[in-house]
Amino acid sequence: MKVALIGIGQAGGKVTERLTRFDANMGFEAVQGALALNSAKPDLQSIEFVDTQLIGADRVNGHGVGGDNELGSEIMQSDVQEVLGALDGRITSRSDAIVVVAGLGGGTGSGGAPVLVHNLQQVYDVPVYALGILPGRNEGALYQANAGRSLKTLLREADSTLLIDNDAWHEQGESVEDAFETINDKIAQRVGLLFASGEIIDGVGESVVDSSEIINTLRSGGVSVLGYASEVASEDSSENIRTVMTVARQALLTGASMPDATAADSALLVIAGQPDRIPRKGVEKARRWLEDETESMQVRGGDFPLESERLGALVLLGGAERSERISAFMDRAREANKTQQSEATDTIDDLTDDRLENLF
DSSP: OOEEEEEEHHHHHHHHHHHHHHHHHHTOOOEEEEEEEESBHHHHHTOOSSEEEEOOHHHHTTBOOTTOHHHHHHHHHHHHHHHHHHTBTTBOTTOSEEEEEEESSSHHHHHHHHHHHHHHHHHOSSOEEEEEEEOOTTSOHHHHHHHHHHHHHHHHHSSEEEEEETTTSSOTTOOHHHHHHHHHHHHHHHHHHHHHTTSOOSSOOSSBOOHHHHHHHTTTOSEEEEEEEEEEOOSSGGGGHHHHHHHHHHHHHTSBSSTTOOOOSEEEEEEEEOGGGOOHHHHHHHHHHHHHHHTOSOEEEEEEEOOOSEEEEEEEEESOTTOHHHHHHHHHHHHHHHHHHHHTTOOOOOTTSHHHHOOO
């Protein structure tokens, strides 16, 4: 699946750079173009692998928006034509989709991403997806409130919003800085493998996934979730039936980007590894299990030929809003927003206030 990546804000820029570097190192050529945008000049200076563009220089002079996502939204609105111009040559006729990447807790990313997605939808006739990173439970009230507002707007504007919970993909006991590095690496590997599905690589799978299957899985819109797991494989494919079942279960139940997200409108199972080690019976058995677990009749499955001693499972869920974790996050966002409004001596009833429904 060939994509154009646009990272907004500090987290969005870093993840975009990691994804682009992973794709290049693996030789997948799924990332056709990439650009990192930020209102803070020092954050852009740390990005070396993709092109960068400073936004909002006339408003904040390269110093960032200080977590103010309304200001982040205004900046993107003001500079959106310059941003669209910078995307010329990065979004081409070969692009299957555009992916806007942002941390939803900060100001530039959470405010700017919905605005850019909205404008991209007006210009390009390919799906525009968002990859949104939710703040962890221990991050401050401002980040929770920002993310709640941004998420509601992204869900309305994007063709699908792939959510990554910061609490899902880091190791216990890590420092905050190390945790972010771990999360970024895992996003790059897992999302990068998803994008690479169906690209021309060495090896021929029996039932290779292509970009249309990813797009159809995400067609229902709303929230999407990605899970991943892998195990060492036997050289004899008949001995890997149990392995395929195990990694498929782990990908959904313990390795998902949003824990507890199992029910979905549609799903895609991709088994990655050496083609002669992938058991057809195991793939079909795992696909039927996923069908039962997600309560969906739209479960697609296929191979991703990959030179590795391991077998990996990618599980992509489309239309997964019923996740308990998402409900819990929105409860935190409501409480955080009330705290923020109280401190500002304003009043608010709940997260469905018009100012929160419509970030821009």
